[in-house]
Amino acid sequence: MTLEEKIGQLTLYTSGWDVTGPTLNENYKNELKAGKVGALFNAHTVKYNRDLQETAVKKTRLGIPLIFGYDVIHGHRTIFPIPLAESCSWDLDMIRESARLSAKEAAASGLNWTFNPMVDIARDPRWGRISEGSGEDTYLGSLIAKAKVKGYQGDDLSDPLTVAACVKHFAAYGAPQAGRDYSTVDMSERVL
Numbered sequence: 632m633t634l635e636e637k638i639g640q641l642t643l644y645t646s647g648w649d650v651t652g653p654t655l656n657e658n659y660k661n662e663l664k665a666g667k668v669g670a671l672f673n674a675h676t677v678k679y680n681r682d683l684q685e686t687a688v689k690k691t692r693l694g695i696p697l698i699f700g701y702d703v704i705h706g707h708r709t710i711f712p713i714p715l716a717e718s719c720s721w722d723l724d725m726i727r728e729s730a731r732l733s734a735k736e737a738a739a740s741g742l743n744w745t746f747n748p749m750v751d752i753a754r755d756p757r758w759g760r761i762s763e764g765s766g767e768d769t770y771l772g773s774l775i776a777k778a779k780v781k782g783y784q785g786d787d788l789s790d791p792l793t794v795a796a797c798v799k800h801f802a803a804y805g806a807p808q809a810g811r812d813y814s815t816v817d818m819s820e821r822v823l
Contacts, residue, residue: 636693639667643700646674655683666691670698670744675707680741700744703783703794704763705729707736714749714775718765723778730782735792744795748779751800757810764805 632640639662647654655663655671662668663686674680680699687697705711711729720726730747737745749763750772765775776798783796803823807814 632693636666639665640669640695642668643670643672644668645672646679660686663687663697664690666693666695668697669695670700672700674699675701675737675740675742677739677741684741698744699742700746700797701737701742702747703733703737703742703745704747704749705733707733707740707742709733709736713762714747714765714779715762718768718771718775721771723774726775727778727782730779730796731785734783734785734794737794738792742794744797745783746797746799747783748776748796749799750776751805754806755810758805758807759810759812760805 642662644655644659644662647656655674659668663683668687671683674683684697684699688694701707705713705717706729709732711717711733717726717729734745747763748765749760751760751764752769752772753761753764753767765772780796780798783794785793787793788795803816803818806816806818808817
């Protein structure tokens, strides 16, 4: 692999959206054909993903398949309660099962990677992403993260009905100033 191809495998592009479904910028398509794209975010229709995968595998020098990622946060086609609501149940089996069913649906759509579970600890109720996580309890959050990862990935990621789970975000991301997403976090090491 050339250095450009190696860097390309670390590149995650997001697809656009049109009334007919997801779209990909022409410049991105050219970079894909040059082997400079490793993954796509928000590409979640079977036909679209198959077309792009065929390009990656058959029309690039190395033929490396793409990874397709999507925020499968509370279901994919079937909608489950938001993670914050699920956490109120303390029902880890149900939480694992909802992640398993979500993984099956996502995998059937051509996805193989989800950006979930969110393990940020909610510190400010103004933060608009609290609903993606399990609240302010670190112990419960850790149990739910384990259940969700197990649900998404199962026992064998080579199973075609599983998806890779990407635990997010960075430490302290859930404590932004004034509850503004992508804002500064001012937290001492002791509090962290």
